[in-house]
Amino acid sequence: MNKQTEPFLFDAGIEARAAVSTPQVGISRPHESAHLHVAGTATYTDDIPELAGTLHAALGMSARAHARIKAISLDQVRAAPGVVAVLTAEDIPAANDCGPIIHDDPILANGLVQFIGQPVFVVVATSHDAARRAARLGAIEYEDLPPVLSPEAAHQAGSYVLPPMHLTRGEPASHIAAAVHRDRGNIRLGGQEQFYLEGQIAYAAPKENDGMHVWCSTQHPTEMQHAVAHMLGWHAHQVLVECRRMGGGFGGKESQSAMFACCAALAAWKLLCPVKLRPDRDDDMMITGKRHDFVFNYEVGHDAEGRLDGVAVEMVSRAGFSADLSGPVMTRAICHFDNAYWLPNVKIDGYCGKTNTQSNTAFRGFGGPQGAFAIEYILDNVARTVGRDSLDVRRANLYGKAERNVTPYGQTVEDNVIHELLDELEASSAYRERRAATRAFNAGSPVLKKGIAITPVKFGISFNVAHFNQAGALVHVYNDGSVLVNHGGTEMGQGLNTKVAMVVAHELGIRLERVRVTATDTSKVANTSATAASTGTDLNGKAAQDAARQIRERLAAFAARQAGVDADSVQFGDDLIVAGELRLDFSDLARQAYVARVQLWSDGFYTTPKLYWDQSRLQGRPFYYYAYGAACSEVLVDTLTGEWRLLRADVLHDAGRSLNPAIDIGQVEGGFIQGMGWLTTEELWWNRDGKLMTHAPSTYKIPTVNDCPEDFHVRLFENDNAEDSIHRSKAVGEPPLLLPFSVFFAIRDAVASVGDYKVNPPLVAPATSEAILDAVDAMRATAPVVQ
Numbered sequence: 001m002n003k004q005t006e007p008f009l010f011d012a013g014i015e016a017r018a019a020v021s022t023p024q025v026g027i028s029r030p031h032e033s034a035h036l037h038v039a040g041t042a043t044y045t046d047d048i049p050e051l052a053g054t055l056h057a058a059l060g061m062s063a064r065a066h067a068r069i070k071a072i073s074l075d076q077v078r079a080a081p082g083v084v085a086v087l088t089a090e091d092i093p094a095a096n097d098c099g100p101i102i103h104d105d106p107i108l109a110n111g112l113v114q115f116i117g118q119p120v121f122v123v124v125a126t127s128h129d130a131a132r133r134a135a136r137l138g139a140i141e142y143e144d145l146p147p148v149l150s151p152e153a154a155h156q157a158g159s160y161v162l163p164p165m166h167l168t169r170g171e172p173a174s175h176i177a178a179a180v181h182r183d184r185g186n187i188r189l190g191g192q193e194q195f196y197l198e199g200q201i202a203y204a205a206p207k208e209n210d211g212m213h214v215w216c217s218t219q220h221p222t223e224m225q226h227a228v229a230h231m232l233g234w235h236a237h238q239v240l241v242e243c244r245r246m247g248g249g250f251g252g253k254e255s256q257s258a259m260f261a262c263c264a265a266l267a268a269w270k271l272l273c274p275v276k277l278r279p280d281r282d283d284d285m286m287i288t289g290k291r292h293d294f295v296f297n298y299e300v301g302h303d304a305e306g307r308l309d310g311v312a313v314e315m316v317s318r319a320g321f322s323a324d325l326s327g328p329v330m331t332r333a334i335c336h337f338d339n340a341y342w343l344p345n346v347k348i349d350g351y352c353g354k355t356n357t358q359s360n361t362a363f364r365g366f367g368g369p370q371g372a373f374a375i376e377y378i379l380d381n382v383a384r385t386v387g388r389d390s391l392d393v394r395r396a397n398l399y400g401k402a403e404r405n406v407t408p409y410g411q412t413v414e415d416n417v418i419h420e421l422l423d424e425l426e427a428s429s430a431y432r433e434r435r436a437a438t439r440a441f442n443a444g445s446p447v448l449k450k451g452i453a454i455t456p457v458k459f460g461i462s463f464n465v466a467h468f469n470q471a472g473a474l475v476h477v478y479n480d481g482s483v484l485v486n487h488g489g490t491e492m493g494q495g496l497n498t499k500v501a502m503v504v505a506h507e508l509g510i511r512l513e514r515v516r517v518t519a520t521d522t523s524k525v526a527n528t529s530a531t532a533a534s535t536g537t538d539l540n541g542k543a544a545q546d547a548a549r550q551i552r553e554r555l556a557a558f559a560a561r562q563a564g565v566d567a568d569s570v571q572f573g574d575d576l577i578v579a580g581e582l583r584l585d586f587s588d589l590a591r592q593a594y595v596a597r598v599q600l601w602s603d604g605f606y607t608t609p610k611l612y613w614d615q616s617r618l619q620g621r622p623f624y625y626y627a628y629g630a631a632c633s634e635v636l637v638d639t640l641t642g643e644w645r646l647l648r649a650d651v652l653h654d655a656g657r658s659l660n661p662a663i664d665i666g667q668v669e670g671g672f673i674q675g676m677g678w679l680t681t682e683e684l685w686w687n688r689d690g691k692l693m694t695h696a697p698s699t700y701k702i703p704t705v706n707d708c709p710e711d712f713h714v715r716l717f718e719n720d721n722a723e724d725s726i727h728r729s730k731a732v733g734e735p736p737l738l739l740p741f742s743v744f745f746a747i748r749d750a751v752a753s754v755g756d757y758k759v760n761p762p763l764v765a766p767a768t769s770e771a772i773l774d775a776v777d778a779m780r781a782t783a784p785v786v787q
């Protein structure tokens with residue numbers, strides 16, 4: 001008998017089982033698909049057995065950053081072996097648009113190309129290989145237009161994808177002017193490729209009576225449904241989108257899976273046969289948007305202790321050629337410029353620069369990391385300026401508990417635990433002693449330099465578009481006592497399905513093994529939000545709990561009737577139900593309830609309370625609560641080569657009352673290393689024509705297991721969510737990405753030693769070895785030589 005179909009019964013008879021519930025949440029359980037992941041039997045979109053007659057698509061892409069298309073010759077493409085059809089914008093029956101908010105995102109370029117890599121035509125062939133080979137044979141004649149290739153150039157030209165955003169609190173200008181210390185400067189922060197292990201993919205199959213079934217690796221099945229329907233001029237109920245799991249999304253499949261879903265569906269509609277589109281890694285990287293790189297221009301005024309009097313920052317992001325999610329990303333950047341700090345007088349101006357590059361999109365943190373990095377950079381400078389330990393300066397600026405606790409966007413920070421969290425981390429990491437030790441080491445080491453830093457995180461949880469904060473779920477209890485759950489969230493490796501299954505098991509008092517979660521499917525739960533903003537478990541866990549609770553109440557009422565007791569006295573736990581003298585295994589209960597014609601399935605729904613947001617004023621309560629964390633990192637830098645190593649990292653992260661500590665620690669570790677890659681080795685580089693040259697792992701370096709510190713201490717902070725979240729847990733998907741700020745600032749601390757800690761190193765992010773060497777050289781040129 002295979003493992004999945006073993007009976008659910010405990011070895012012990014039901015008399016021996018406890019009548020009180022053993023909790024099914026708050027315990028470490030393996031990922032629901034871990035055994036499939038390691039065995040290679042987990043089904044990703046490309047593993048779905050292909051339907052007879054399946055054709056394969058590839059994209060023909062623009063070779064110019066900005067040009068009018070004068071002519072396209074596709075004869076050679078059509079004549080290539082295996083080619084069945086070539087489609088262009090003209091073949092799209094209704095809307096040539098897959099933009100998630102603003103409709104400025106053509107599925108296929110029509111007359112105008114706006115970046116190198118923009119899809120222009122779709123080749124459909126009998127094999128994946130034949131389609132790819134043929135796609136290279138397209139001859140496009142261009143008339144070049146001047147491209148805009150950097151956020152600075154866009155800002156200078158006043159070229160934006162959206163109107164600028166402005167937020168002011170207090171009187172920053174006068175407070176900066178009157179401050180003891182004033183400084184101004186410029187911070188450069190690179191973007192980041194999502195580098196999901198499974199690339200973008202969509203597989204579309206036409207169904208009877210003008211229907212379309214699309215399997216797609218996407219964080220947002222409902223939006224894929226809408227995009228395909230919009231393109232074909234159909235209604236939503238004609239399109240079914242399904243996703244069992246992704247091999248990672250990281251934000252890159254929130255909106256940008258749409259172009260792939262639309263191209264596969266277009267070809268399937270046109271040719272009336274199943275069509276799969278799976279770009280290879282290089283094409284994926286050339287086509288899709290990434291984390292926004294930012295340029296910050298700031299002015300700051302502070303006192304002799306390093307307390308901020310006023311700060312003004314201009315944030316310019318590289319939106320790329322279209323708006324995509326750049327608006328909400330900028331909003332989140334603005335709402336995270338405070339990070340964990342009270343900014344009494346502050347001015348923030350956000351500009352989404354329109355450039356002739358890929359349209360940048362969501363990436364873990366969604367602008368939050370960029371906004372918070374800027375204030376951390378500023379405070380890092382302030383500390384050196386006033387000659388204090390940067391942790392002391394950071395502490396001096398933290399939000400208070402009862403005062404100094406209102407964010408620039410008007411939300412009161414009610415659940416602040418950053419003081420206690422930092423106390424605990426400072427002690428457990430032995431920060432003070434180790435800081436002294438790095439100084440002592442550096443005094444005797446002319447080439448190798450150590451650095452150390454602690455940085456805090458405060459991250460707002462909820463979509464910053466209030467109505468996205470809703471979710472639905474379906475729970476079926478079959479009459480053998482097995483349970484099937486379906487919800488609107490998508491599984492991308494983060495463990496959402498595991499957590500939702502645990503919530504359902506807990507609610508029904510049954511073991512997790514009884515509960516199975518199925519593929520996300522727009523025909524089961526309608527109008528879902530993207531699985532994003534870290535809210536997957538908060539939203540879908542609550543919706544599934546609502547569904548399970550309704551079934552439990554019906555079962556309790558049934559059992560109470562049988563036993564002649566009050567429904568409130570019925571207990572569920574350990575696969576057992578106890579009602580007065582009645583003791584029944586859950587399977588028997590389900591069978592008996594079915595025979596008694598009790599409804600054994602239910603829907604569930606949840607909306608996050610307390611949220612309101614005025615986007616025009618950038619004021620309100622965009623977040624239900626905050627997640628907190630802090631990390632201490634120590635590095636060793638070779639100042640002759642710019643090479644470095646992370647020697648030790650200590651992380652303390654607030655996941656509330658964790659639903660599944662093993663999965664949460666995995667999220668914290670993964671987020672930390674991914675964020676470290678962003679700030680150090682991952683560099684996106686476009687050449688002077690605007691061509692992305694780092695479009696493969698050969699030139700784009702993500703961290704590997706070798707880059708993880710040998711000494712890596714990750715712990716969860718003991719803390720219940722102050723709000724009524726699912727079992728008082730906290731969202732954990734994105735916030736840990738900000739923890740490795742400590743790695744960057746530890747590198748900067750090591751570089752600062754070259755100037756005896758008196759000069760602020762001009763270190764840019766990512767701090768590649770080259771960037772580290774540049775900063776060291778600049779220090780040697782400006783600072784007194786100490787070694």
Ligand code: MTE
Pocket residue numbers: 247248249250251363364365492493494496531532533534535536537667670731732733734
């Ligand atoms: N973890 C894994 N393994 N793979 C992913 O793609 N995406 C991250 C995070 N953790 C991701 C991940 C991002 S960007 C978000 S928003 C959340 O997971 C989404 O899932 P959740 O809301 O269920 O936490």
Ligand code: HPA
Pocket residue numbers: 254325328332362366462463464465468530532533534
């Ligand atoms: N995160 C991710 N996606 C979003 C958000 C967000 O905060 N707001 C709108 N879409």
Ligand code: MOS
Pocket residue numbers: 219249250251252254362363364365366531532533534734
């Ligand atoms: Mo995550 S960037 O909200 O998908």
